[in-house]
Amino acid sequence: MQERVSGNQLGGETSPYLLQHKDNPVHWRPWGQAALAEARTTGKPILLSVGYAACHWCHVMAHESFEDAETAAVMNELFVNIKVDREERPDVDAIYMGALHALGEQGGWPLTMFLTADAEPFWGGTYFPKEERFGRPAFTRVLKEVARIYEEEPGKIRQNADVLKAQLAPRQRGVSAEPPSESVLADIARRVMAAVDPVNGGIRGAPKFPQTSLFSFMWRAGLRYGLDNPLEAVDLTLTHISQGGIYDHLGGGFSRYSVDEKWLVPHFEKMLYDNALLLELMTEAWRENKSPLYAERMTETVEWLLREMVIEGGGFASSLDADSEGEEGKFYVWSLAEITDVLGEEDAELFAEIYGVTAGGNFEGHNILNRLDSLELRDAETETRLIAMRAKLLERRSTRIRPGFDDKVLADWNGLMIAALANAEEACGRSDWLEAAEAAFAFVSTRMSARGRLFHAYRAGKAKAPATASDYANMIKAALALASVTGKYAYVEQAREWAEVLDKHYWAPDLGGYYFTADDTSDLIVRPFSGFDEATPNANAVMASNLMALYLWTGEARYRDRAEAILDAFAGAMLENIVAHAGLLASALDVLAPAHVVLVVPEGGDALELRRALSAVSLPGAMVQEVRLGTGGKGREGGSGGLPRTSPAYGKTAIDGKPTAYVCIGPQCSLPVTDAAALVETVKTDRPTTPPSS
Secondary structure, rough: HHHHHHHHHHOOOOOOOHHOOOOOOOOOOEOOOOHHHHHHHOOOOOOEEEEOOOOHHHHHHHHHHHOHHHHHHHHHOOOOEEEOOOOOOOHHHHHHHHHHOOOOEEEEOOOEEEEOOOOEEEEEOOOOOOEOEEEEEEEEHHHHHHHHHHHHHHHHHHHHHHHHHHHHOOOOOOOOOOEEEHHHHHHHHHHHHHHHHHOOOOOOOOOEOOOOOHHHHHHHHHHHHHHHHHHHHHHHHHHHHOOOOOOOOOOOOOOOOOOOOOOOEOOEEHHHHHHHHHHHHHHHHHHOOHHHHHHHHHHHHHHHHHOOOOOOOOOOOEEEEEEEEOEOOOOOEEEEEHHHHHHOOHHHHHHHHHHEEEEEEEEEHHHHHHHOOOOOOOOHHHHHEEEEEEHHHHHHOOOOOOOOOEEEHEEEHHHHHHHHHHHHHHHHHOOHHHHHHHHHHHHHHHHEEOOOOEEEEEEEEEEEEOOOOHHHHHHHHHHHHHHHOOHHHHHHHHHHHHHHHHHHHHHEEEEEEEEOOOOOOOOOOOOOOOOOOOOOOHHHHHHHHHHHHHHHHOOOOHHHHHHHHHHHHHHHHHOOOHHHHHHHHHHHHHOOOOOOEEEEOOOOOOOOOHHHHHHHHOOOOOOOEEEOOOOOEEEEEEEOOOOOOOOOOOOOOOEEOOEEEEEEEEEEEEOOOOOOHHHHHHHHHHHOOOOOOO
């Protein structure tokens, strides 16, 4: 027993996922030069297992195989076994998930890949059962056969490895094309409607993911081109997600996806990034329609975030597990009897009617709370009663064994949530939300930074893992959102510093975009390069928008030129696969017609009334900048935050000594506006355009 424990080297790691496997009889190694050197020294192939803490099927495979002594013995004899937390090393995951896709397999986790001693992939899959079932071979049979072929048929292994490595080589994909014009973007928004579920929202079929990148593009294109159908599709989707079982009606927050087409049965894990992206999109929809439902879901979700997901120092944790007590969703589901026990007969009857609770249940004999049968909120008195009921049920739920908590802080996911919180604060006027966003920003920029470079992950006092392009892109987005909301030019300066790091270490001059990994990340066989979105928007998409915002702030044409270069590079790929490149399509709107609201404030005045007016209208991606007269044209916090000469609003002044707004979309600015209601109408008038027919 002692020998097996000593052979497992995960005990010194900080990742909760890796620590879940530290007592496995498998001789796991963490990814790194030491493990790769062991493979080269022994000549054994590598078994690479990639997962994450909140992954249900990762837990299943662990219990079945990795905790089993007989299976572990086979693994230890035949392979160098490396375990990776995909959230801690998304670069490693991207490479080997790409290899699995190149094999024609559908991706997913756990990812199980077989590599040569030089870390080149040659075959793989996802979950393998201990015994043959689900049409999948038994895991030990797979292990022995892979090891046999590796030993007896090296030519076949070499051929597979060479083909896969060639597939993984960085290159531009897609036909040669021009970046999408306004007319093309409008046409895409119309055509995407065919994929939308007209009853339940989201994309047709099951499982259903929120697809926030796609629906954010539809929202923005609908506003820009005066298209009602995309806007209605977003509203339909957000309403069903908000009332479905994918939403935690007691504790707040959204699960990762729904296994059915009605958003009823979630995969119960809660991820920081999903909640950030949904909060961001819902904020824009709420600005426009002031839906009481959206206001509730936004508030409840932020309350969940601040109650359960903030670690010491202010950073945001990564996720909550789907499982508790070895059972998926057990923490979240209810029986009618328990609800009656908590609420009493009368209240339980009303609650059960509204939240779809029955004696037989709607999920494996249990009940997932939802309001899909009646999407509209009830009258104020009933909703007030429901608040009290939910509080009682939440208190009872707090006595259950909680799901696993992954408290590592990831720079890229924090960037998304910081930006979403800042924008939601601007819309809702919640100073505590802004305080939380600024605290998280300070956490990442100090504890997860050294010598001007970011780290990707932080836990237990240690910052580790090389930063990816998404870490920089999303934190730049966060900095620019905070600059827009607070007027602090220091955030712009930080964004510029991080953009310089990206340009120095990540830019691919021959390809025209950013690599996912830095040029000095030393333990990878290739540098991933793509423009397609995963669960979060692609770094190239985020940076195209960031760069245009930096151009508006500074007037430096190099930022605009680089944003245009990104769109040029990925133009063909965008048009060949619209859904996968929705982030880039949305960023194209920022590049074609960047939105800039300039608030000129006379000395001693403030722009609070005009800022509050902006909460009543959606202008996605807009940069809001205050220029205070009497301070040399400097921003609210001084520094060099005045308007550059290239701005169409340069030289504009306050009218009649009043705070004055100028709405600039593309190269043109509106007439000066001093009245809050008139500012809303000006945005609505100047926001849409009618593109020439494609």
